[in-house]
Amino acid sequence: MRKRLETIRKFSQAAFLLLFVYLLFAPPGGLPSHLFVRTDPLAGGSALLAARQWAASLVWPLLPLVVLSILAGRLFCGWICPLGTLVDTADGLARRRRQVENTARRRTKYYVLGAVVLAAAAGAQLAFLADPLVLLTRSLTLGVAAPLQAVLRAAGVSSWGPASLTDLLPESQAYYRESLLSLGILVGVLGLAAVGRRFWCRTLCPLGALYGLLGCRSGLRLRVSEKCVECGRCARECPTGAIFPAEPRRYLGAECTACMHCLRVCPTAAISLGWTGGGRQPGTDLSRRRLLAAGGVGLAWAAGVKWEGANKPTVSGVRAGSPRLLRPPGALAEEEFLRRCVRCQQCVKACPTNGLQPALTEAGWEGLWTPVLAPTLGPCAEACTYCGQVCPTGAIAPFTLAEKQHLFIGTARIDRSRCLAWGEDRECLVCDEVCAYRAIEMREEPGAKAKRPFIIDEICVGCGLCENKCPIQPDAAIKVYNMGDKRHWSRRRQAEWRQTGRRSDAGPDSTGYPYPEGR
Amino acid sequence: MERREFLKRGLAAGAAVVLGGCAARSRSATGVLMGGRPGLPTPEGQQPLLAVAKGGRPGDLTRRAMQALGGMRVFVKQGQTVVIKPNAAWQRTAEQAANTNPEVVGTLVRLCREAGASQVTVLEHTIDEPARLVFEVSGLEQAVKEAGGELVSANEEGLYVPVAVKGHVLKQEQVARQIMEADVFINVPIAKQHDSTGLTLGMKNLMGVIWNRGAWHAASGGLHRCIAEFANAVRPNLVVMDAWRIMLTRGPKGPGQTKDTETVLACTDQVAIDAYTTRLFGKEPADVQFITIAADLGVGQEDMSKVRIVDA
Numbered sequence: 001m002r003k004r005l006e007t008i009r010k011f012s013q014a015a016f017l018l019l020f021v022y023l024l025f026a027p028p029g030g031l032p033s034h035l036f037v038r039t040d041p042l043a044g045g046s047a048l049l050a051a052r053q054w055a056a057s058l059v060w061p062l063l064p065l066v067v068l069s070i071l072a073g074r075l076f077c078g079w080i081c082p083l084g085t086l087v088d089t090a091d092g093l094a095r096r097r098r099q100v101e102n103t104a105r106r107r108t109k110y111y112v113l114g115a116v117v118l119a120a121a122a123g124a125q126l127a128f129l130a131d132p133l134v135l136l137t138r139s140l141t142l143g144v145a146a147p148l149q150a151v152l153r154a155a156g157v158s159s160w161g162p163a164s165l166t167d168l169l170p171e172s173q174a175y176y177r178e179s180l181l182s183l184g185i186l187v188g189v190l191g192l193a194a195v196g197r198r199f200w201c202r203t204l205c206p207l208g209a210l211y212g213l214l215g216c217r218s219g220l221r222l223r224v225s226e227k228c229v230e231c232g233r234c235a236r237e238c239p240t241g242a243i244f245p246a247e248p249r250r251y252l253g254a255e256c257t258a259c260m261h262c263l264r265v266c267p268t269a270a271i272s273l274g275w276t277g278g279g280r281q282p283g284t285d286l287s288r289r290r291l292l293a294a295g296g297v298g299l300a301w302a303a304g305v306k307w308e309g310a311n312k313p314t315v316s317g318v319r320a321g322s323p324r325l326l327r328p329p330g331a332l333a334e335e336e337f338l339r340r341c342v343r344c345q346q347c348v349k350a351c352p353t354n355g356l357q358p359a360l361t362e363a364g365w366e367g368l369w370t371p372v373l374a375p376t377l378g379p380c381a382e383a384c385t386y387c388g389q390v391c392p393t394g395a396i397a398p399f400t401l402a403e404k405q406h407l408f409i410g411t412a413r414i415d416r417s418r419c420l421a422w423g424e425d426r427e428c429l430v431c432d433e434v435c436a437y438r439a440i441e442m443r444e445e446p447g448a449k450a451k452r453p454f455i456i457d458e459i460c461v462g463c464g465l466c467e468n469k470c471p472i473q474p475d476a477a478i479k480v481y482n483m484g485d486k487r488h489w490s491r492r493r494q495a496e497w498r499q500t501g502r503r504s505d506a507g508p509d510s511t512g513y514p515y516p517e518g519r
Numbered sequence: 520m521e522r523r524e525f526l527k528r529g530l531a532a533g534a535a536v537v538l539g540g541c542a543a544r545s546r547s548a549t550g551v552l553m554g555g556r557p558g559l560p561t562p563e564g565q566q567p568l569l570a571v572a573k574g575g576r577p578g579d580l581t582r583r584a585m586q587a588l589g590g591m592r593v594f595v596k597q598g599q600t601v602v603i604k605p606n607a608a609w610q611r612t613a614e615q616a617a618n619t620n621p622e623v624v625g626t627l628v629r630l631c632r633e634a635g636a637s638q639v640t641v642l643e644h645t646i647d648e649p650a651r652l653v654f655e656v657s658g659l660e661q662a663v664k665e666a667g668g669e670l671v672s673a674n675e676e677g678l679y680v681p682v683a684v685k686g687h688v689l690k691q692e693q694v695a696r697q698i699m700e701a702d703v704f705i706n707v708p709i710a711k712q713h714d715s716t717g718l719t720l721g722m723k724n725l726m727g728v729i730w731n732r733g734a735w736h737a738a739s740g741g742l743h744r745c746i747a748e749f750a751n752a753v754r755p756n757l758v759v760m761d762a763w764r765i766m767l768t769r770g771p772k773g774p775g776q777t778k779d780t781e782t783v784l785a786c787t788d789q790v791a792i793d794a795y796t797t798r799l800f801g802k803e804p805a806d807v808q809f810i811t812i813a814a815d816l817g818v819g820q821e822d823m824s825k826v827r828i829v830d831a
Binding site: 352353381382384427429430434438451469470 | 655656732770
């Protein structure tokens with residue numbers, strides 16, 4: 001049994017990796033696709049800390065893993081973490097299985113954690129850079145899924161696995177602006193296998209550091225019996241270098257991922273795992289000076305991005321450097337949104353029109369990788385509420401289809417010199433006919449043959465369908481700008497404002513939403 | 520594996536991929552223009568037959584209209600492939616009458632199946648996106664599935680082939696490959712008011728089988744001309760017009776005011792069926808430019824006195 005524990009762990013790793021991939025591609029409606037990120041104490045905790053929000057619905061999902069780590073230390077890293085599993089796989093493939101002795105470098109991850117926590121305490125997100133679950137979700141979505149879809153489509157495979165591929169990604173070939181960057185980051189993390197086994201996990205991962213800290217008094221300990229002949233094999237083979245080669249009876253509890261490898265390789269079966277009394281686990285001995293320095297880095301990041309944000313011009317109540325910074329409907333007001341969004345790309349992946357894209361520069365440094373709507377690539381579909389459903393931190397608050405009718409993310413504006421109707425007096429009404437909310441009115445103008453489009457600001461929510469379908473492409477004659485962004489208003493106030501919008505050609509009221517809920 | 524062996528195999532695999540890619544590309548972009556579709560021209564000296572079914576459920580009316588034309592077996596033979604083109608452009612419900620009634624489409628799929636069709640595909644290049652939400656909301660998904668057909672979207676450029684149009688304005692057009700390859704092509708529009716073209720009818724519905732609709736709006740010859748020239752080149756074998764509930768205002772997407780006229784029409788002559796349908800809106804064929812242009816091009820009969828109208 002003792003020897004089989006490692007095999008059982010590997011099954012556990014495989015099962016959780018499969019679950020992770022399944023959830024990533026599962027269509028909305030079944031199991032929550034944000035399960036891993038939502039239960040991640042680092043991503044969730046930093047979002048809550050940065051936003052100073054302690055909503056029970058967001059706190060309780062974090063508890064199971066917090067409790068697990070208090071009881072069993074970094075068990076998560078060895079048994080559950082899908083990135084850890086991939087790192088193990090890469091290590092197995094790496095030709096050089098060089099063992100790296102544990103050095104002071106292992107403390108780096110605690111400093112990374114320190115920077116993340118301090119930045120969050122100061123109100124800025126940093127977890128998105130290195131949280132393994134966020135990193136993996138983002139890289140698989142942007143960097144792997146889209147190229148994989150292309151390969152499968154080239155091979156003529158349109159459906160596989162739990163749902164048809166078209167349910168998992170945008171219907172047409174998915175395109176993400178930062179595919180290559182995201183793939184590169186994942187390749188980089190896995191490529192660390194060339195340096196040493198579990199190099200990412202033992203040196204850099206802030207989630208591993210958090211679990212190490214939480215589990216510093218965990219009772220789950222390795223025990224070495226009298227049978228030990230001090231051959232040192234366990235120390236040589238330990239993937240995280242937790243065991244001291246010189247004194248194989250001692251090990252760093254905060255580095256141990258309970259992977260059970262030592263139990264299997266011990267020639268005299270001297271090692272066992274069990275519950276022992278408390279006492280502090282060794283391995284969390286940190287340099288106070290460096291911790292302070294790391295916290296300083298986090299604070300500096302927060303100060304920098306907040307300063308940059310504060311200097312952005314304010315336009316009709318919207319603080320935005322880019323007039324095209326369009327957020328998904330349901331997104332909280334910009335300030336709050338940036339504090340909460342962990343950039344996991346769940347919403348980007350869920351967007352069925354491919355319109356949501358990770359921001360590069362639109363939202364400044366603080367908004368790196370946050371979701372923005374790019375109407376040229378895809379509009380915000382009228383009968384869709386996916387992004388609100390999948391957001392793990394509530395940065396995009398869930399919304400109903402009826403509410404979507406008055407969630408104002410922007411307003412369309414017509415470039416009259418290039419518009420076919422305005423500029424050339426031609427009969428074109430594409431923007432009007434596609435408008436899901438009937439926010440465009442075609443009016444007869446004196447001296448003109450063709451009717452001309454006018455936008456009713458109280459009705460236009462900025463979904464971008466008109467821009468997407470305008471015959472003048474790819475730079476449409478009608479475009480959506482965030483001048484009408486009303487996320488800083490309450491939903492009720494937005495609904496009331498919507499009610500004031502009236503078309504002059506009064507027909508049946510179109511404010512009610514006729515479609516069934518539940519999507 | 521030896522390095523040399525590895526390189527050899529790698530090169531071979533790479534070459535296979537590249538050549539395969541070239542083959543796949545050449546299938547779609549050879550530049551070879553396909554001819555259009557001839558449709559079913561009215562025999563010389565005869566008048567086109569227009570079946571008009573009034574009063575009842577959409578499905579029953581569809582069956583009655585088809586019976587009046589001699590049954591679906593006249594159009595679909597054993598083992599043939601059928602493509603049905605409804606109007607399913609919009610994320611709107613069946614009640615709002617912006618898309619072809621799902622009962623009409625479902626009944627047609629069933630009739631084709633009963634006539635022995637090997638495959639019945641319902642195809643639309645939706646305007647609203649994503650297509651799957653359009654199909655779900657419109658009720659077509661369920662209706663087509665239950666009837667034993669396949670509902671597909673043609674929302675990707677790779678699904679189109681170049682077709683010669685030979686018009687004054689349109690020389691060639693990217694048309695959905697499945698439309699061109701099917702044995703039988705049935706156009707199933709819904710009759711609606713349209714803010715730009717006045718009414719949207721059968722010939723206008725063919726805009727949903729081409730790739731670049733925007734170009735028609737921007738074309739110097741005008742939208743009506745493009746519609747008529749295309750209808751001349753790519754003719755359906757049969758047009759079944761859903762006028763069960765017609766939209767009177769705010770077309771084509773609505774929601775607008777609607778009227779239940781409880782009518783389904785069927786005809787092989789695209790112009791005749793469009794011309795007749797204008798009456799349901801209290802209009803004349805001449806009120807809709809593309810009908811007149813199409814009649815001039817010889818697509819069909821605009822003059823209602825020269826059409827055999829049978830009540831079904």
